[in-house]
Amino acid sequence: MAASGLSAEVDVGQVVLPGDVLLLPAAPNADGERLRLGPSSAPRGRLLCGPGLRRCAAGLLVTKCGLLRHRPPAGAGTGGGAYWVDSQQKRYVPVKGDPIIGIVTAKAGDIFKVDVGGSEQASLSYLAFEGATKRNRPNVQVGDLVYGQFIVANKDMEPEMVCIDSSGRANGMGIIGHEGLLFKVSLGLIRKLLAPNCEIIQELGQLYPFEIVLGMNGRIWDPREVISTPQDWIHQQSGLLHLFVALSPNLGTGAFL
Amino acid sequence: MAAGFKTVEPLEYYRRFLKENCRPDGRELGEFRATTVNIGSITTADGSALVKLGNTTVICGIKAEFAAPPVDATNKGYIVPDVDLPPLCSARFRPGPPGEEAQAVSQFIADVIENSQIIMKEDLCIVNGKLAWVLYCDIICLDYDGNILDACTFALLAALNNVQLPAVAINEETGLAEVNLKQKTPLNIRKYPVATSFAIFDDTLLIVDPTAEEEDLATGTVTIVTDEEGRLCSVHKPGGSPLTGAKLQDCITRAITRHKEVKQLMDKI
Amino acid sequence: MGSEPEPGCALRPFAVEQGLLSRPDGSAAFVQGDTSVLAGVYGPAEVRSSRESPERAALDVLLRPKVGLPGVLERSREQMVRRACEAALLGELHPRSSVTLVLQVVSDAGSLLSCCLNAACLALLDAGLPLRSLFCGVTCALAPDGAVALDPSARQEKEARAVLTFAFESTEKRLLLSTTRGACSAKEVEYVRDVHGTSV
Structure with a gap:
């Protein structure tokens, strides 16, 4: 393990372990692919800290084991871009905007409870389908498969999903068939x-x-x-x-x- | 207003005190609560002691009974500790079988007895291979206000010091044991182990003798058991915030000082 | 201490296998010499309302011995492994959920608690749970003549004057867990801790 004081350079694409602190390059344009493990100055430019990384006092703290990935900034920006850790997992944790397949487990008044494989069941309102109104309810039964996306998914609240996009169209989402595997x-x-x-x-x-x-x-x-x-x-x-x-x-x- | 702040942000409330190097009850970081001990209060037990560490109250009663020695050690007796944390002592314990905390404390006390060799089990043997004493040490907490390990260890030590075992003679003709209640001898206590518990705050600060509220806010605990020769019978740190070596050394030094304080108290009784 | 390991300070050969069980979200098998422990992690999953915490994930550890039912010793060890894992796990990222860690002792030939800790850490890693740091456990036996033996076998543990188990976290090598059996002096504890730190 590299202790603070050693300056090892971690190329993007290398394996990182929880507890490693990654310091961002002092010169954002040069060496955009390399991160240093060791003391360094404060980072410059807007940086996106993706899954598996958390901001800490010295830089970025790695919290999951995996390969370090980097996406350079979109425009001709002064440094930044996104860093994340590509790790392997079986258990899903809800993230906003993710398209997911859920199984309807219960009907509770105006909302459906959907099992998405996370620690909590997601809620799906009956109005969140294309063309659904209070009189025209969608025909959703317990046990149906629904394909939708999360609009609310954070650690503090119950996840909520919908089967329409922002303009109100289904776009492939909704109940997906009754047969299949x-x-x-x-x-x-x-x-x-x-x-x-x-x-x-x-x-x-x-x-x-x-x-x-x-x-x-x-x-x-x-x-x-x-x-x-x-x-x-x-x-x-x-x-x-x-x-x-x-x-x-x-x-x-x-x-x- | 202070009470409101304490309910809403207990950790911040506590940090304000720690910055001034003191605690809400007025103690220093390295200061123990007032320790009192009362021995021999249970007349039906062969030895007993009641220890109060501030509000934490623990009573230990020892009963001596006969048993056959174990097959693999025919010259040894038994010491069986059992710690009970009943719903009486705190709202966090529910009625029913012993919870994890009670079992962990029982195991800790059993380890202290084993590690410190407080009593040689050979002393409990009456007739090699046939008859030995078994000491049932029941420790019951009456009021839980933190630092249960220190209180239980001290109660056990004081109660063992108080035990008077009657003389036993084996009748040659019948082969039965005859107990002479008029002739009693105390146990031979070889070592005096004393436990000192610390709570770790925010990964850096160590405070001695935490109350129940402090234990809930703490991020880790350490318990050091020392005997009168300065040897460590147990360094018990069940997880929690990591500690550097220097901090551990500070704990050991404080534990040795605490041992002297407790020994003085023991000598008075 | 010199840079070469002293005789007796060598660890037994150890092996790790991750992801060997299909049902749990993370699993690991850790083998140290003849001691072997299998660990499985489920989480973050649904939690009973009595265990629910609005601030962090509720971690449960179950330690199953090779034979017999779990007793007081297993409960005490469960508490130690649980508190060590809680210090390393970033439970604040998964409030109102539960993480269950099941440890099964496959064979016990000495240094059982440190083998359990190692298996637990690797299983948490395999499950992809966010960790503040890694940790590892090492056991050390002090022979009656004062010789130090790392990762003792069952026979060495029985003959030893004191057996100390430590867990260190990976970032700054600070002490995470400590438990001792038998009595030893403060200097011996410090020496053993330093030896452990370098071997980690």
Whole structure:
């Protein structure tokens, strides 16, 4: 472990452990990819501190174990950009704006309770669907799958989700089918699949056309038509899963499960 | 107004006092509460002691009974401590089986007895392989106001000092033990372990003898048990804020001083 | 102390495996010599209203011995592991939730508490819970002649005059947990603590 006083340089893309303090480069433009572990002056420029990092007196404190990532600032800004730790987790923690797949567990008056896999159930108002009014209620039953996004998600309040976007249109959100299969995978795999130009999705698309819904809470929904015989069902499901497993070595450092 | 501030921001209220190097009850950071001890109050027990550390009140009663010595150590007796934190002493304890705190304190007392060799178990043997004393030490807290470990250790020590065991003779013909209640001998106490507890605040400050409120606000605790030769029988720090080596040394020094204070009190009784 | 490790100050070979259990959110197996402990972490998950805290996550530790039911000794160790983990875990980021840590003793051949602490730290790391720092546990046995042996086996522990277990946190190597069995002098404690600090 590097003690304070040693000046080790951590390249973005290296493994960091909880307890490491990262100091930001004194000259924001030069060495934007390198962070120093050691005493340094105050950082300049607007910096975004992403998941796995917390601001502390000396710089950024790493709280999760993983690879350090950096995104340079969008415009020709004077330093900053975003730093975060790419870590692996199975349990989801609600984040505002994340699209997720939830399971409706209860109806309580005007809101539905939705299980999103976090520490608390999220609430979904019946008016948060496209075209829903007080007279025209959406047909949501207990056990249905809904695809929506969080509008309120912080550590102090119960998470709230909606199935419409800011302009009031569904945009793919809402109740997603009554048939199909729900897979639970790790959060890292979902992020890999949602990355632009994901190899798995492209290769899978070349094999046969498919449509899946990915929730940031580690859930994948695969709409399959009702299969007549059990053997066909097993073949179809194991096919998709085997494809995921077979292609996982190409994922690199992010683990599959 | 101070009471309102204390309810809303107890930690800030406390920090104001700590900045002036004192505490809400007027004590210094290294000062203990008034310690009183009363021995022999339970006449039905073979030894007893009541210890008051400020408001914390703990009573220890010792009963001696016969038992067969353990098979793997035929010349040893038993000492069985048990600490009970009943709902009587504080609102935080519920009726029912012993909670985690009571079990942890019981284990701590058992470790202190074992580590400090306060009584040699060989002294409790009456007839090798056949008969030995078993001392049931029941420690009950009557009022919980923090620093339960120090109070229990002191109560146990005072009660053991107070125990008078009757003489036992084995009748040759019947083979039964005959107890002579008129002839009593005290136990041979070899070591005098004394516990000193500290609470850690904000990762840096150490205060001695915390009250229940201070324990709730503290981020960690340390308990040091010393005997009269300055040896450490136990350095008990069950997690909590990390400490540097220098701070631990300060704790050990204060514990040795406290031992002298308690020994003076013990000598008076 | 010299820079070379003295004989007797060597740790037994240790091995770690993370993510070996599929159900818990984080799991780790830690093996030190012949002592082996399996740890599983569930969290942050729903919490009972009696344990709910509006400020931080409620951490529960369950220690299951290899044989028999958990007794007073296990409860005392659970409390120590729980308070050590609470100091390292950033519970303020998950209020009104619970984190459950289950430790199963697979085999006990000495240095059990430090093996439990190591397994607990790695399981929390595997679960992706936010930590202030890492911590690790080391046990040390003081033989009657004063020799210091790190990571003692069961036989060494039985013959020792005193057995000390420490846990250190990773950022500044400060003492997080300390528990001793047997009596020793203050100088010995300081010496052992320094030896532990360097070996960590």
